[in-house]
Amino acid sequence: MMGKGRNHAPFKTSEKIGGRGLKQKRKGLLNEEVLTTWLFLLPALLVVIVAVLIPLCNSFILSFQKVRINVPDFEPQFVGFQNYARMLEDPVFKRSVQNTVVFALVSVPIELVLGMVIAMMLSGDGKGARIMRSVMLIPMIMAPVAAGTMWRMMLDKNTGIINYLVSLAGIPAVDWLGNPIMAMVSIIMVDVWRMTPWFALLLISGIKSISGDTIEAALVDGASKWQCFWHVILPQLYRVLVLVLMMRTIDAFKVFDIVFVMTGGGPGMATEMLPNYIYAQGLRYFDAGYAAALALVFIAAMALLSGAFILVRNRRKQDE
Amino acid sequence: MKKREVSKISSTYTDFLGRPAKWIVMTLFAIAVIGPLYWLFTSAIKVKADYLASPPVIIPMKVTFENFVSIFKNDGVGKGLYNSIVITAVSTILASSLGSLAAFSLTKGRLRKPIRSILACWFLLQKMYPAIATAIPIYLVMRDLHLIDTKTAMIILNTSFNFPMVIWLMMGFFQEVPEEIEESGKMDGCGMAQRFFYLVLPVVKPGLVASSILTFVGTWNEFLFAVILSVRNAKTLPVIISGFITDRGLEWGPMAATGVTIILPVFIIVWLLQKDFVQGMTMGAVKG
Numbered sequence: 001m002m003g004k005g006r007n008h009a010p011f012k013t014s015e016k017i018g019g020r021g022l023k024q025k026r027k028g029l030l031n032e033e034v035l036t037t038w039l040f041l042l043p044a045l046l047v048v049i050v051a052v053l054i055p056l057c058n059s060f061i062l063s064f065q066k067v068r069i070n071v072p073d074f075e076p077q078f079v080g081f082q083n084y085a086r087m088l089e090d091p092v093f094k095r096s097v098q099n100t101v102v103f104a105l106v107s108v109p110i111e112l113v114l115g116m117v118i119a120m121m122l123s124g125d126g127k128g129a130r131i132m133r134s135v136m137l138i139p140m141i142m143a144p145v146a147a148g149t150m151w152r153m154m155l156d157k158n159t160g161i162i163n164y165l166v167s168l169a170g171i172p173a174v175d176w177l178g179n180p181i182m183a184m185v186s187i188i189m190v191d192v193w194r195m196t197p198w199f200a201l202l203l204i205s206g207i208k209s210i211s212g213d214t215i216e217a218a219l220v221d222g223a224s225k226w227q228c229f230w231h232v233i234l235p236q237l238y239r240v241l242v243l244v245l246m247m248r249t250i251d252a253f254k255v256f257d258i259v260f261v262m263t264g265g266g267p268g269m270a271t272e273m274l275p276n277y278i279y280a281q282g283l284r285y286f287d288a289g290y291a292a293a294l295a296l297v298f299i300a301a302m303a304l305l306s307g308a309f310i311l312v313r314n315r316r317k318q319d320e
Numbered sequence: 321m322k323k324r325e326v327s328k329i330s331s332t333y334t335d336f337l338g339r340p341a342k343w344i345v346m347t348l349f350a351i352a353v354i355g356p357l358y359w360l361f362t363s364a365i366k367v368k369a370d371y372l373a374s375p376p377v378i379i380p381m382k383v384t385f386e387n388f389v390s391i392f393k394n395d396g397v398g399k400g401l402y403n404s405i406v407i408t409a410v411s412t413i414l415a416s417s418l419g420s421l422a423a424f425s426l427t428k429g430r431l432r433k434p435i436r437s438i439l440a441c442w443f444l445l446q447k448m449y450p451a452i453a454t455a456i457p458i459y460l461v462m463r464d465l466h467l468i469d470t471k472t473a474m475i476i477l478n479t480s481f482n483f484p485m486v487i488w489l490m491m492g493f494f495q496e497v498p499e500e501i502e503e504s505g506k507m508d509g510c511g512m513a514q515r516f517f518y519l520v521l522p523v524v525k526p527g528l529v530a531s532s533i534l535t536f537v538g539t540w541n542e543f544l545f546a547v548i549l550s551v552r553n554a555k556t557l558p559v560i561i562s563g564f565i566t567d568r569g570l571e572w573g574p575m576a577a578t579g580v581t582i583i584l585p586v587f588i589i590v591w592l593l594q595k596d597f598v599q600g601m602t603m604g605a606v607k608g
Contacts, residue, residue, distance in 0.1 A: 036513050
């Protein structure tokens, strides 16, 4: 063994030295790497701590206090669960929860179905489809406040273009934003206008990733186009559909901007949404404690929803 | 032959409800998208008698730019535009650069597995939590720091809002960087920082562009915190246009002109970088 090894001795030693050097170097690199890793993470973590974690903790403390933020030097008083108890008897809170749920559960499915139809029709490679695919980005990228303002102008009872078009059909002027039911319909309509292209955009990329072979096979078997859609394309889109549906549903609960500029929650409480109500309690009536309690309940609800979302997402991932 | 097959498959998509249905839906869709925008742009250049006319003037015969002149003169749109540009530019640079650093650490850095998953999960949750929930404490903190009505406050907040999106998007891009690139760097004795800046960053350029443009659009359009934290000096364009509505009712011309001022920059930039925008949107949604 010795004798055998001797022949290779020069190589071995050099290898050994090299190995040791490399190991030391590696170790140095390792420490440096751990350091760099955290250094790279630091700015993001700092901003998150300052802008998210600390405010969240503050929110938690505030929710057990009575605080008037418009009164200078107001000493916060501890009131226990009073803010939470108040919610149970607050009709505006109940109404705003109800409105938010109605808004999300009506607008999102409409957007999904319309988005799906449009995505199918725009999946081609023709020039028209390509142009429409870029034009439809516009509602999605324009500021929601600007979209809300624009629609408010068009929905105006007396000078709005929509009522003019409606009158051409012989229907009397509709008070879009003044009638409780129509106000909700209008808000949903604007949201559908804004977000249907978003669904279409994501679904188009889903459709394009389906392999043509499965469709070809179905066509050879004599399936109609509708059957192809229903039995071949839709099942393969299931994963993407669930994903976008859940993302958009969570997003829909955060609606604020378009309500703020279109109706301000009115008429009465007809379009008061939970985020708008939290805003009003905190920054219009300056009742920070109650607003914080509302916000925490909202977060809890959204966390449950997001948790369900992540669970579904991970299960889907495991299935693959 | 091959081409025919492809078009046959693609018509299976586009004509799935039949050809007439396709034309009807597409026409309505085009009108629904373009109609309101046409109305906004023409209202911005109509004279007062026209934008208040009944029946409405569909095609304006008299074109004027006095609405634009008046909003810059009387409504502080010039200052709002300046604020919007500064806040958006700084937040976009901060969020996409610092966010990529964090994302690189999370994908390729030396982190223990539980820490990695906790952080990744935290950023995913942060992507979904409602911003309004921290509005009041943020208002109080900014008041204590005397940052109310400053661009600094808006920049800090917008940066933090966009972190989760940038991090998730960039993590997707970093994961796709081939191992060999990093390995070759390690062989040459490059530290992690060197590998990041010289080897990996050039490869993920499309990701950087995509996350920058998404941050740009998000910050430019941000309204909730802009309206909470600005009083006079730090008002952004969305805050100014929302003020139009509450202050006076029927100033459609100036209001439409402000709307055009808000959306034009976003149109132009998204138009120029459309591919990156669409890629960012789809990757961010499907991966996150």
